[in-house]
Amino acid sequence: MLSMLKHLKPYKLSIVFIILLTMAGTLLELYLPTLMADVVDIGIVNEDIPYILQTGGWMVVCAILAILLTVLVNFFASKVAMGFGKDVRRKLFVNVENFSLQEFEKIGPASLITRSTNDVKQIQDVLNMILRMMTRAPLMLLGGIILAVSRDQTLSLIFLVALPILALTIFLISRKAIPLFGELQKRTDRLNLLLRESLIGTRVVRAFNRVEFEKKRFNEANEAFRDTGIQVNKIISFLFPSMLIIMNFTNIAIVWFGAVRIDNGAMQVGNLMAFLQYSMMILMSLIMLSFAFIMIPRAQASAKRVNEVLLIDPDIKDPERAKPVSDATAQLAFQNVTFRYAGAEKAAVENITFTANQGETTAIIGSTGAGKTTLVQLIPRFYDIESGSISLNGADIRDMTQKALRAKIGYVPQKASLFSGTIAENVRFGNKDATEEEVLDALETAQAIEFVKEKKEGIHTYIEQAGSNLSGGQKQRLSIARALVRKPDVYIFDDSFSALDYKTDANLRKALKRETENAIIILVAQRVNTVMDADRIIVLNEGKVAGMGTHEELIQNNTIYQEIVASQKTEGESA
């Protein structure tokens, strides 16, 4: 939680202001019982009406001022807490954006969402409470004790009994509640995870009649969340009544012993009334502190989770002295490249060496899990390699900034991913400055122009969330257009033609050839048809290169390639 304080730097001045305002307000509140005692012991006892009116008037002024100050403190505290929440959410977002895919997968999207929303809100709420109470509660406690003791030392001995009982109650309750707070956040994570999974996979869930199963799974998580919530609230709900009981018994004791002392002439009525109010203030400030004592660990559980994300130092960083990417002839070279996912025993790709030159198409083929996607994801540095080197236009990709490197790449992922917005906006995601003509050109090459034109609003047609109003093949073609409009040096098509029919696939490759004459094309595919015209086909098997050459060469001398061709022939798909 303490480490969260550094995010409060921009609000230093407001916090000082809050402290000063709270001090002034609390001092006024502490002054009120003294004025009241004077009204009773001096004004009423001497029947001095002008004194009563004057002192009573001061009481009204002090009370109004104290209320105004409290309103101001609450306003500033909320402003600081909200600003803090906004800043932390922004920092989280920026850091996550810089994560390598490895770091992103370590925490997972569901937990990242909970941490950026729910966890930040927990900290924000507690901060709001702390800002309002951090000066008020200790000052009121100290002032209350000093003023109560100065009113009557003997009667103050009651606190020697009441305060330890109160402290013990707070300790016992918080000891039970605190461990449950971390649990509650974990259960929120689980709820988010299940919600996310079943919403994204809703078609699969329905098609496989798994609705009941999903409902059951969600209900279990939902009930677990509710049960922990109830458990926490049950414990916390004991806190306030216990405090009230202790407070009321303390008051009874004060009135009882105070009455005896008044009887003995050792105390005045007004004094006892003021003493009672100070005692209330002391106990109330302790209740405030106890709430803070209980709420802070809750925020601490959230702060730990938020810090875990903030403190991840992205392992893929730009070099201090980055080299510009040469605009000379495009060339992509892999030299003995090996990469392994975190925690994996086996390398996902091993000892890969090849060079792709401008104007060449390099296709990668292999069975599922062979490492094709992994290999192409190393080019934009989504992951850093374990050994070897990857160079673009003569320079190691780790020597250039990620921005400069990625500006040279047009990446079309295996699963088309679109954003809510128009078709044109989605294509311009690849190049925000693209003219309407360039957008239309890219759509034409990507074989998307026909279906876009069929839409009433053409390129201004709105795409729903994640492209839910488009077919799989349409989404793929739009994401190809998005890469094309970038006019990069290297195109990466990760199995991007899989959702296209054979005719569209062939037309697309023909159009691409014209459009990408000066670029390097890296093409991952499962179909022999798609790869057979490539200048170089890499046959990948269990992460290793099992063969490299043209279609004709491989069909002559590579058994794995021959098997792939044969298997597709039996399916009637072969060239």
Ligand SMILES: Nc1ncnc2c1ncn2[C@@H]1O[C@H](COP(=O)(O)OP(=O)(O)OP(=O)(O)O)[C@@H](O)[C@H]1O
């Ligand atoms: N994010 C990941 N974390 C850990 N292991 C992974 C991850 N992604 C892939 N793998 C593993 O790495 C290996 C290669 O996976 P990859 O996705 O590169 O295969 P692929 O050839 O592209 O398969 P497909 O044709 O099915 O897409 C597989 O064994 C897979 O289980």
